[in-house]
Amino acid sequence: MTRVLHVLDHSLPMHSGYTFRTRAILKAQAAMGFEVRGVTGLRHTAGEGAVEEADGLLFHRTAGRASGFAGLREWREIGIFAQGIERAVREWRPDILHAHSPALCGQAALRVARRHGIPLVYEIRAFWEDAAVGNGTGTEGSLKYRLTRGLESHVVARADAVVTICEGLKADLVARGTDARRVTVMPNGVDLTLFGKPLPRDPELARALGFEVDGRPCPVIGFIGSFYDYEGIDVLIDAMALLAERQPDARLLLVGGGPCEAALRERAAASPAADAIRFIGRVPHHEVDRYYALADIMAYPRKRSRLTDLVTPLKPLEAMAQGKLVAASDVGGHRELVTHGTTGVLFAPDDPRACAATLAEMLEHRGRWDDYREAGLQHVRAQHDWAANAARYRDVYQMVSPVAAGNGLGVAA
Structure with a gap:
């Protein structure tokens, strides 16, 4: 052996x-x-x-x-x-x-x-x-x-x-x-024994975070990961104020931490959409699925750089395995993972307006959600399952x- x-x-x-x-x-x-x-x-x-x-x-x-x-x-x-x-x-x-x-x-x-x-x-x-x-x-x-x-x-x-x-x-x-x-x-992969069985949405957690309006679930945009500058979370925070013009009940869920956390919290507090943004902080790995279950769309607004053009991240694949819609910036690392219009959507990097417009389009066309989810899950199973790769x-x-x-x-x- x-x-x-x-x-x-x-x-x-x-x-x-x-x-x-x-x-x-x-x-x-x-x-x-x-x-x-x-x-x-x-x-x-x-x-x-x-x-x-x-x-x-x-x-x-x-x-x-x-x-x-x-x-x-x-x-x-x-x-x-x-x-x-x-x-x-x-x-x-x-x-x-x-x-x-x-x-x-x-x-x-x-x-x-x-x-x-x-x-x-x-x-x-x-x-x-x-x-x-x-x-x-x-x-x-x-x-x-x-x-x-x-x-x-x-x-x-x-x-x-x-x-x-x-x-x-x-x-x-x-x-x-x-x-x-x-x-x-x-290629980066997903252990489908860990990420292949999404949890149902926890209504009590959703209510505690203010993700309901008049008893109805709010559309939730999620980001789960490390808070580094190149991840573009500041772009996503700025996009929320623009998204609110078309989707006033939309909420942003930010799970994780890192060197930019303090600056991002300050930016969110100063945003016109401050009331719609929730910072959860770091959570134990075994609890991450609870927060994935709250999000409708997982957003990955990485900024354009040599790093993001060359390297593929893992998180969009985890999101697809969780049956989530994926919206990601159009950088090289994301293009290796996301087929625009099939397994997710891509938007111009470093551009809050483009990010907001893409998120609004996805929220306004719920009839395509099942197709995105199924295509994303099948992509992970076919190309990014660790058991096969x-x-x-x-x-x-x-x-x-x-x-x-x-x-x-x-x-x-």
């Missing part, structure tokens, strides 16, 4: 899009017959002990702390993380190392892979230099930006196989000189590992 050690920035029990994708990958691979574990770096901040179980999965933890000025600190972090990977390799003896971005994970794994002669698969979920620009912690073209990009290219060139989550990231790597045949696209990893592992090729592509002999 092939053993795969996943090298990770962080993992469960921490909650993030990163950890949920990791959970889905490991669970799906285990169901296919692989033995899987993870090893996390210094940025994992939850849990104790050298090895920890979370949701039935085992993770080796790397302890330590890196200090120094920028650049030197990250290099030291790579060294400490490599030591943690080394310990996990000596204890468990995996057949494949599967490192996931950022490039710090890839570089640490590369050191250990070459030392032990273990094949390395490197998976890119986003270019982290662009993510830093998007969340306000970096500047495009800065020294740190260029160093991060250079390290990523170094790891990609030396890995035995490369995986990306979308065509946008693959195209960028190919433009840098990477052979397209070395890159496999493993994870099978592509077999081909990647077979390509790099004689062990995987020799025991039925990762299934126990």
Whole structure:
């Protein structure tokens, strides 16, 4: 049976899009017959002990702390993380190392892979230099930006196989000189055992939030996710005042948190539509479905940037799996997920008026809602179900590992 050690920035029990994708990958691979574990770096901040179980999965933890000025600190972090990977390799003896971005994970794994002669698969979920620009912690073209990009290219060139989550990231790597045949696209997916059975609307919760007028349910626009600037939640807040001109009973439901939360609350309080906007804050993952059930339309107004044009988000797929209508800005990452007029609708990014007009059109044409819902759900089942998509990893592992090729592509002999 092939053993795969996943090298990770962080993992469960921490909650993030990163950890949920990791959970889905490991669970799906285990169901296919692989033995899987993870090893996390210094940025994992939850849990104790050298090895920890979370949701039935085992993770080796790397302890330590890196200090120094920028650049030197990250290099030291790579060294400490490599030591943690080394310990996990000596204890468990995996057949494949599967490192996931950022490039710090890839570089640490590369050191250990070459030392032990273990094949390395490197998976890119986003270019982290662009993510830093998007969340306000970096500047495009800065020294740190260029160093991060250079390290990523170094790891990609030396890995035995490369995986990306979308065509946008693959195209960028190919433009840098990477052979397209070395890159496999493993699209974002949904674990339909978790998201495939939507909850009914909770009328008491709806009333408590003021989502009824004269005993009638209000139309609800929802956003569930992290509050970063690139998500465009400020655009959505501004759009609500315009939407009220055509849909005066419409409400906006905002679930989540992040660095922009305080500024967004101030913006909402100053809006003419302030009474229609509800901030819920962060909620436990097991309660998210209750809030999905309140929304008619899930809105994703991402701003146009290099990050949003290249990277596909997970949330629109979760919304489709929940049977929700999807309205998203017309950026590259969304165009890979949403077929305009079929599985959802796209509107011009960075434009509150375009956002409001699209939402109003959807609310005024309820006769199409069932078609959108059905098309969205079928799209997720056909293209983004982890139980099916994870099978592509077999081909990647077979390509790099004689062990995987020799025991039925990762299934126990």
